[in-house]
Amino acid sequence: MPGTQRFVPLKSMAAVLVATLWLGLLSIAAHAANIEPFVGDYIGSANVVDADGTSTPRDMSVSIHDTKNGFNVSWKTITYKADGRVKEQKFSIDFQTSDRPDVFSAAMKRNVFGHEVPLDPMQGEPFVWGRIEGDTLTVFSLFIDESGGYELQQYDRTLAEGGLNLSFSRFIDGEKSRSVETFLKKQ
Secondary structure, rough: OOOOOOOOOHHHHHHHHHHHHHHHHHHHHHHHHOHHHHHHEEEEEEEEEEEOOOOOEEEEEEEEEOOOOOEEEEEEEEOOOOOOOOOEEEEEEEEOOOOOOOOOEOEEEEEEOOOOOOHHHHHOOOEEEEEEEEEEEEEEEEEEOOOOOEEEEEEEEEEEEEEEEEEEEEOOEEEEEEEHHHHHEOO
């Protein structure tokens, strides 16, 4: 009849809603499932090689764990200087899913609305992101200096029997300035 409205049965609307929620949950689960093979605590040591060929011994550890909206990577390095000094550095970054499969944004601070957001590289803060490609979890950190130059750090953590193979490289304005490769044993 003209002028009458057609109503969609409530059961059909409920079915569409349930299907939409289910697909959303599957999408979240697909993103979260990618980190599972990497989850754990790992330790090792290596000699870090600088561009001039000198090397410095370091102890290293990394911890990778699931979080509510993604995963966390925390790592620590202890550097033993030639003059006897010992330097310890600790880092911890939460990663969350992005619109791209297997690419994760870093959530390193909270904005005024309480949402986790990346840092601002134009303010001297690192811009950090991660990706999973095959059996390798890579974390990138990009720094922009005062003159517009850049430093890029790349941490590749590749699954290996009994742990992870770590490959770290630092590039300053496109030139490799430091690198290290070692095995980190799963604890």
